[in-house]
C-alpha cells in the first residue's frame with residue numbers, strides 16, 4: 459500500500475504525510491501502546507446502544523463524538539440471573555468485573571461485596587469522581603461506591619456514599635436521601651465532617667476546591683427538556699480540572715443517566731435532547747484527552763432501552779426513517795464501546811461487560827519505557 463502511495467503522491471506530499479502519520483499515530487493507533495493510562499474517564503450512556511447512536515446521528519448537524527474514537531467494540535450485557543439486565547447488575551458488572559443478579563449493587567450474586575474499579579484505582583493513589591444526571595444513589599453511580607442487595611435501598615446507598623473514603627468529587631441529584639431520611643440522620647453533616655464541602659451549584663465550586671459535593675435536586679435532576687441545562691457538561695468540566703491536579707492521575711465515571719428514561723417513555727424528543735447532552739459531554743472529555751494524552755477515555759452503555767429501531771416508512775422509498783420502539787423496557791442488544799488513549803486498543807471485538815474492569819486495570823499498570 460505504501461508503494462502505491464509513493465507513486466501517486468509527490469515527494470512533498472509524501473513527506474507531509476509521513477510527518478503527520480508519525481506524530482499522530484503513536485498514541486491512538488500503535489498496538490503496542492507503550493504509554494500507561496494515568497487518567498481514566500469511563501462514560502456510560504444508560505440505555506444507549508447502536509440504535510440510540512444512529513438516532514442521534516440522524517438528528518445531528520455535525521459529526522458526533524462517537525465517530526472520533528480510535529477503537530470500537532461490542533459488549534455483551536446479560537446479568538447473572540437474567541438474559542436482559544437492569545442497570546444495577548450491568549453497572550455492577552462494569553464497575554466490579556463480576557456478574558450479579560438484577561437489582562443488586564456492588565456485590566456478587568452470593569451477596570459478597572466487591573471493590574469497584576473506582577475504589578481499586580483510588581487505592582493506587584488516583585483521585586476519583588462521579589458526575590451523573592440522576593440521583594447519585596441511582597443504580598449506575600451506586601454500583602461504583604455502594605454495596606447493597608437492592609438498588610431500592612436508596613437511603614442505605616446514600617450512607618455508603620457518606621462513609622466512603624474512596625471518592626473526591628460527587629455531582630448529581632438525590633439530596634433527599636442524604637438529608638430527609640426516615641432515620642432523621644443528616645448525612646451531609648457527616649460528609650462535611652469527613653472533609654466534603656457542599657455547594658448549591660456547580661459554578662460555585664472554587665478552582666482549588668477539595669471534595670466538592672453537589673446534590674442539585676431532591677431526587678433526580680430535571681430532564682433537558684424541563685431545563686436541566688448544562689449540568690452534565692459543566693459538572694464534567696469542573697471535575698476534570700479538579701481531579702487533574704493529582705500527580706498520580708484520576709478515575710472519573712460519568713453517566714448520561716436519562717437516555718434510559720427517554721427509552722422507557724418511548725419519547726423521541728426526550729431521547730434526542732439527552733443524546734445531544736451526552737454527546738456534548740463526550741466532546742469535552744475528548745478535548746481534555748487530546749490535551750492530556752495519558753488519558754484513557756472509554757464510552758459505553760449498560761444496556762439498550764426501548765428496543766428502538768430505525769425503519770423505512772410504508773412508501774418503500776427508503777428515504778424516510780420511522781423511529782419505532784418495541785418495548786418500554788430494556789432489550790438484550792449488545793452495547794457499543796468506544797475507546798481512545800493508552801490501553802484503548804484492548805476495547806475491540808466482542809467482550810463481556812465484566813471484561814471492562816480488567817482492561818482498565820491493565821491500562822493503568824506501569825509499562826516499560828519504549829525502546
Ligand SMILES: [Zn+2]
Nearest residue numbers: 505545718763
Ligand atoms: Zn432502565
